[in-house]
Amino acid sequence: MTYCVGLMLKKGLVFMSDTRTNSGVDNISTFQKMFTWEVPGERSITLMTAGNLATTQSVISLLEERSKQPSERNPGILQMPSMFQVATLVGNLLKEVISTHAEAGQRADSAFNATIVLGGQIGDGAPCMFLIYPEGNFIEASFDTPYFQIGETKYGRPILVRAYDPEMSFEDAVKLLLVSFDSTIKANLSVSLPLDVHIYKAGSLKNGRIFRIATDDPYYESVSTGWGIALREAFGQLPDFVLPET
Amino acid sequence: MTYCVGLMLKKGLVFMSDTRTNSGVDNISTFQKMFTWEVPGERSITLMTAGNLATTQSVISLLEERSKQPSERNPGILQMPSMFQVATLVGNLLKEVISTHAEAGQRADSAFNATIVLGGQIGDGAPCMFLIYPEGNFIEASFDTPYFQIGETKYGRPILVRAYDPEMSFEDAVKLLLVSFDSTIKANLSVSLPLDVHIYKAGSLKNGRIFRIATDDPYYESVSTGWGIALREAFGQLPDFVLPET
Numbered sequence: 001m002t003y004c005v006g007l008m009l010k011k012g013l014v015f016m017s018d019t020r021t022n023s024g025v026d027n028i029s030t031f032q033k034m035f036t037w038e039v040p041g042e043r044s045i046t047l048m049t050a051g052n053l054a055t056t057q058s059v060i061s062l063l064e065e066r067s068k069q070p071s072e073r074n075p076g077i078l079q080m081p082s083m084f085q086v087a088t089l090v091g092n093l094l095k096e097v098i099s100t101h102a103e104a105g106q107r108a109d110s111a112f113n114a115t116i117v118l119g120g121q122i123g124d125g126a127p128c129m130f131l132i133y134p135e136g137n138f139i140e141a142s143f144d145t146p147y148f149q150i151g152e153t154k155y156g157r158p159i160l161v162r163a164y165d166p167e168m169s170f171e172d173a174v175k176l177l178l179v180s181f182d183s184t185i186k187a188n189l190s191v192s193l194p195l196d197v198h199i200y201k202a203g204s205l206k207n208g209r210i211f212r213i214a215t216d217d218p219y220y221e222s223v224s225t226g227w228g229i230a231l232r233e234a235f236g237q238l239p240d241f242v243l244p245e246t
Numbered sequence: 247m248t249y250c251v252g253l254m255l256k257k258g259l260v261f262m263s264d265t266r267t268n269s270g271v272d273n274i275s276t277f278q279k280m281f282t283w284e285v286p287g288e289r290s291i292t293l294m295t296a297g298n299l300a301t302t303q304s305v306i307s308l309l310e311e312r313s314k315q316p317s318e319r320n321p322g323i324l325q326m327p328s329m330f331q332v333a334t335l336v337g338n339l340l341k342e343v344i345s346t347h348a349e350a351g352q353r354a355d356s357a358f359n360a361t362i363v364l365g366g367q368i369g370d371g372a373p374c375m376f377l378i379y380p381e382g383n384f385i386e387a388s389f390d391t392p393y394f395q396i397g398e399t400k401y402g403r404p405i406l407v408r409a410y411d412p413e414m415s416f417e418d419a420v421k422l423l424l425v426s427f428d429s430t431i432k433a434n435l436s437v438s439l440p441l442d443v444h445i446y447k448a449g450s451l452k453n454g455r456i457f458r459i460a461t462d463d464p465y466y467e468s469v470s471t472g473w474g475i476a477l478r479e480a481f482g483q484l485p486d487f488v489l490p491e492t
Contacts, residue, residue, distance in 0.1 A: 154400035158429045162474050163481045171487045179481065183404045199489075211490050219487060226484050228408050234476035235409045235425065239468050241417040243445075244457050 001190040002151030003181060004033055004048035006117040006129045007173055008141050010166050012202040013119045013127050016177040017048045018151075018185070020192035034196040035060050037067065039078055040206040043122040045086060046198050050150035051114030051134070058097045059114070063090070083122055087130040087138050090118055095136030110134065115150045120200065127202045155187040156180035170199045175223065178213075182224045193220065248397030249430045249437040250279060250294035252363040252375045253419055254387050256412050258448040259365045259373050262423040263294045264397075264431070266438035280442040281306050283313065285324055286452040289368040291332060292444050296396035297360030297380070304343045305360070309336070329368055333376040333384050336364055341382030356380065361396045366446065373448045401433040402426035416445045421469065424459075428470045439466065 004017035017033040031053060037045045047063075049056035067076030080086045094116060102110040118138075119129035129141040131148040141148055143166055149157065159179050168176070174197060184191050195213040213220055250263035263279040277299060283291045293309075295302035313322030326332045340362060348356040364384075365375035375387040377394040387394060389412055395403065405425050414422070420443060430437050441459040459466055 154433070155404055157433060158401055158404075159477060159481070161432070162477045171489065175484060175487045176481065178487070179484070186407070187400070187403060209489055209492070219485070222485050227480070230480035230483060231405060231408045231477075234473070234480045235405070235422065237476060238421060238425070238472050239465070241421045241424070241465060243417065243455055246455070 001188060002033060002050035003149070003153070003156065003184045003188075003191045004050055004117055004151055005147060005149045005156070005160070005177055005180060006046075006048065006119050006141070007160075007164070007177065008119075008127070008129050008143070008146040008166075009168060009170070009173055010202075011170060012204075012208070013046070013121075013129060013198075013200040014170060014173045014177065015046050015048060015117070015119060015196075015198040015200070016174070016181065017196050018181065018191050019194050019196065020190055021053050022190045025189070028190075030194070032196060034198060036198055036207050036210060037063075037077060038207040042205055043078070043120065044200055044205060044207050045077055045083075045118070045120035045122075046200065046207075047090065048117045048150065049114055050116075052112045055094070055097050055101075055112050055114040056116070059090070059093050059116070062093055062097070081122065082125055083118075083120055083128045083130070084140075086120070086122070087118055087132060087140075090116060091132045091136040091138050094132060094134060098134055117148045117150055121202065121205060123205070127200065152184050152188045152191050156184040159183065170201075174199070178220060178223045179227050182220075182227060186224075193217070195220075247434060247436040248279060248296040249395070249399070249402065249427060249434075250296055250363055250397055251393060251395045251402070251406070251423055251426060252292075252294065252365050252387070253406075253410070253423065254365075254373070254375050254389070254392040254412075255414060255416070255419055256448075257416060258450075258454070259292070259367075259375060259444075259446040260416060260419045260423065261292050261294060261363070261365060261442075261444040261446070262420070262427065263442050264427065264437050265440050265442065266436055267299050268436045271435070274436070276440070278442060280444060282444060282453050282456060283323060284453040288451055289324070289366065290446055290451060290453050291323055291329075291364070291366035291368075292446065292453075293336065294363045294396065295360055296362075298344075298358045301340070301343050301347075301358050301360040302362070305336070305339050305362070308339055308343070327368065328371055329364075329366055329374045329376070330386075332366070332368070333364055333378060333386075336362060337378045337382040337384050340378060340380060344380055363394045363396055367448065367451060369451070373446065398430055398434045398437050402430040405429065416447075420445070424466060424469045425473050428466075428473060432470075439463070441466075
């Protein structure tokens with residue numbers, strides 16, 4: 001499937017995405033699902049995709065083309081004055097690409113659908129994050145709902161809910177996301193390493209640390225093994241259950 | 247939705263089911279989803295249901311009727327000589343009830359579908375557990391796959407995978423299931439307390455301890471709160487992440 005998470009912190013934004021793509025269980029590949037753009041001193045934009053790969057690759061390619069050859073009629077994401085307008089542009093593009101192939105009518109279950117997490121900062125605006133639907137509309141994250149997950153979201157959600165803290169450091173946020181990804185990867189074969197990570201520092205207005213966590217990464221292994229042990233210990237420390245009186 | 251889990255241990259079987267039923271978010275009710283039958287000294291059978299409530303209630307009612315008025319042509323679940331044959335009977339009944347209402351053809355996405363977890367022990371047979379599909383066929387649990395979940399399964403699965411131990415006591419198994427249910431209840435509004443529990447002791451050939459965990463049960467509260475705290479502490483104890491060198 002896919003698993004991508006965008007996390008909003010007081011210190012900035014953290015993005016993590018897997019790289020497994022599959023067309024049936026007998027056809028798996030590795031494709032990047034995270035894409036970044038920057039105009040240093042002015043903007044940093046990150047986009048992560050889930051869903052039909054042909055759709056998402058078309059959206060990325062069109063965004064790239066139009067940002068390299070902007071015109072008054074077709075400003076690209078490097079020209080839009082706010083993240084809200086970038087989200088609107090990406091949403092319209094996503095809807096357009098899907099409708100090129102999908103049958104007319106309801107878009108909800110189309111095989112060509114894709115969902116996008118878009119985040120970043122432009123100029124004076126605050127860092128922000130959007131979840132863009134195949135229909136082209138979108139919602140924005142706030143500290144009430146400070147993260148968006150796309151793809152196989154359920155296994156990895158409980159730990160995000162419980163351990164997320166808006167004041168947490170970037171390092172702790174990466175650790176949190178790795179635990180969330182580990183639960184997902186263990187449960188769904190179509191989500192897998194390597195993982196792409198982008199740490200965006202609020203106010204920096206340029207791409208931050210971008211790196212890949214490889215399939216045999218020793219830190220990931222230590223988190224994965226350590227978390228299993230930690231869960232069993234935590235379970236053992238819960239108060240004992242006593243059968244009710246008959 | 248529903249959440250029910252059947253767990254197989256060396257010591258016996260543990261069943262837990264929620265009781266929330268809903269028809270849209272504005273129409274929620276409480277209905278029992280666990281049903282038990284016994285012939286003391288001979289058999290104990292437990293059945294838990296997920297899916298279309300009208301379908302599952304019909305299946306239960308027909309099982310009840312036929313077990314009270316068995317005939318040579320229509321033996322009931324209290325007459326079948328093995329759990330495998332009980333599973334076959336229940337599977338056929340489920341398929342029959344669904345097809346009474348569903349359109350002809352593919353059954354996979356029918357609005358009338360239901361899934362059943364069936365467990366128990368008859369005579370000399372070992373305790374066993376089955377997952378019965380709307381198509382009427384079924385699979386059997388073994389110590390390779392020693393539990394079945396039906397309904398909203400994803401949130402509650404990681405802790406089962408990590409903390410399950412075939413040698414665990416019944417009390418620990420109930421505690422484990424409550425942690426699994428707590429993650430699910432926190433994440434999906436259509437799963438809720440009260441919870442029904444049945445602890446079947448291997449070789450006893452009669453129903454075991456059957457009880458309900460109420461909405462305000464203090465032990466459940468202590469597990470729910472304690473687990474949140476334990477997860478945050480476990481997370482804090484994982485090795486720190488260090489940003490890779492640029």
